[in-house]
Amino acid sequence: MFKKKKTDANFISARESRKISKANQKITRELDKRLSRKHVPESEYLTSMKDPGNVVEFDDLHTYFFTDVGTVHAVDGVSFNVPVGKTVGIVGESGCGKSVTSLSLMQLVQRPTGQIVSGAIRLNLGDKAYDVAKMPIEAMQKIRGNVVSMIFQEPMTSLNPVFRIGFQLDEVISLHNTGMDKEAVKNRSIEALKMVGIPDPERVYSRYPHELSGGMRQRVVIAMALVCNPRLIIADEPTTALDVTIQAQILELLRNLKSEINASIMLITHDLGVIAEMADYVVVMYAGRVVEKGLAHEVFLDPRHPYTIGLMESKPVINKTVDRLYSIPGSVPNPVNMPDYCYFRDRCERCVERCSGKYPPEIHVSDTHIVSCWRYFDDQKRGGRDE
Numbered sequence: 001m002f003k004k005k006k007t008d009a010n011f012i013s014a015r016e017s018r019k020i021s022k023a024n025q026k027i028t029r030e031l032d033k034r035l036s037r038k039h040v041p042e043s044e045y046l047t048s049m050k051d052p053g054n055v056v057e058f059d060d061l062h063t064y065f066f067t068d069v070g071t072v073h074a075v076d077g078v079s080f081n082v083p084v085g086k087t088v089g090i091v092g093e094s095g096c097g098k099s100v101t102s103l104s105l106m107q108l109v110q111r112p113t114g115q116i117v118s119g120a121i122r123l124n125l126g127d128k129a130y131d132v133a134k135m136p137i138e139a140m141q142k143i144r145g146n147v148v149s150m151i152f153q154e155p156m157t158s159l160n161p162v163f164r165i166g167f168q169l170d171e172v173i174s175l176h177n178t179g180m181d182k183e184a185v186k187n188r189s190i191e192a193l194k195m196v197g198i199p200d201p202e203r204v205y206s207r208y209p210h211e212l213s214g215g216m217r218q219r220v221v222i223a224m225a226l227v228c229n230p231r232l233i234i235a236d237e238p239t240t241a242l243d244v245t246i247q248a249q250i251l252e253l254l255r256n257l258k259s260e261i262n263a264s265i266m267l268i269t270h271d272l273g274v275i276a277e278m279a280d281y282v283v284v285m286y287a288g289r290v291v292e293k294g295l296a297h298e299v300f301l302d303p304r305h306p307y308t309i310g311l312m313e314s315k316p317v318i319n320k321t322v323d324r325l326y327s328i329p330g331s332v333p334n335p336v337n338m339p340d341y342c343y344f345r346d347r348c349e350r351c352v353e354r355c356s357g358k359y360p361p362e363i364h365v366s367d368t369h370i371v372s373c374w375r376y377f378d379d380q381k382r383g384g385r386d387e
Helices: 014-035 098-106 137-143 165-176 182-195 201-205 214-226 244-261 272-278 296-301 306-313 374-382
Strands: 054-067 070-083 087-091 114-124 129-131 148-151 232-236 264-269 281-286 289-295
Touching: 014 054, 054 098, 054 264, 070 087, 070 098, 070 114, 070 264, 070 281, 070 289, 087 098, 087 272, 098 114, 098 148, 098 232, 098 264, 148 214, 165 182, 165 201, 165 214, 182 201, 182 214, 214 244, 232 244, 244 264, 244 272, 264 272, 272 296, 281 296, 281 306, 289 296, 289 306
Parallel strands: 087 264, 087 281, 148 232, 232 264
Antiparallel strands: 054 070, 054 114, 114 129, 281 289
C-alpha cells in the first residue's frame, strides 16, 4: 500500500479542518452576538469624524471570512475617505476586496462566516456620526437605503422577480417614511422613475422586472437607491452588464443626479476608463489592501505603485499599435496564508532589496497622493520625489 502524499502546499487534514472550524465558529458566534443585540444605547456607536468634510471614513478596516480551511483576510487594513459631494473610484482585480469593503459599510457581509473584526467605519450624518462597525443591526436598518444606498452589479438579482416595480419602490419609501400615505408613496416612486429618465413611468411602475430591458432595470435599481435622497451612493459595477451606449447614459445619469441631490459616490469598477471619466479620487486595491490613492489626475498621470503601473499598461490605448497587451505576471497570494512582506512582491518587476522585509507603510508622494511601496521610502525621508 502506498501512502497518499500531500501534493498541495495548502493541504490540511480532516482533523485540522475540524479544529479550525471549531475555533472559527466560536469567534463568529461572539462577533455575531455583538451585532444582534437590541435596544443598544446610541452612545456605544456614536463617534466623531476626523474631517467633517468627509461623508465616510474607513479607518484600518479588517473584514474576515472564517472558513473550514482557515481565515480569509478579504479586507486587511483598508483606510480611505469619501469627501462630501465627490466621487471616489475604487479599482482593482477581482477578489481584491472592493465589494467586501462596500458591503462592510452596508453591514451586508454574509454572516456569520463574514465579520468585521476590527477597525472603524465613521459615517457622517450631518449633526452626528456613527461607527458602522459597532452599530447593531437594529440601528443599521434605519441607515441602510436611507442615508447610504447601494446600486448592485446585476439588477435581475437585486430586484425580486415576483413583485412589480412599483411595490418594490414603495417598500423602500414606506420603510423610512412611516408617516406617508399610500398615494404620496406612489407619487414619490413615480417621481423617482421619472428622475432617472424612464419614459412613461406610470406604465413601468406596474411592470415586473422581466418585462423591462437591461438598461431599464438598471435605471430602476438606481431610482430605488436614490428615492430617499441618500448622502452616499455605492455603485458596485453599475454598468458591467450593459452595452456601451447604455453604459454612457447610465454614467451621465449618475453624474447629473449626484449634482442634483449633492450626494457622494463610491464607484467600484474594473474599467479604468469609467474611473477616469467619473472619479475625483482614486483608490487602488490589491489583495485586501490599499496600495495607492490620490486625486484622479495624480494616479492616472503619475502612477507610482508597480501594480497601478501594471494596470495602466494593460489597457489598450487609441492610436497605439502593440503586438500583445501587457499582463501582470504571476498570481495573487493565497488569502488564507498571506505573506508578511509586500503582497505584490512575488509579481513585481521593480523590486528593491527592502521589499523582502515587512509590509511597506503609507508613503506620501504629495499631500494627496499616497502609495505603499518601499521604492519611495528613502525619497520621502529626504523630502523629494523619485522621478
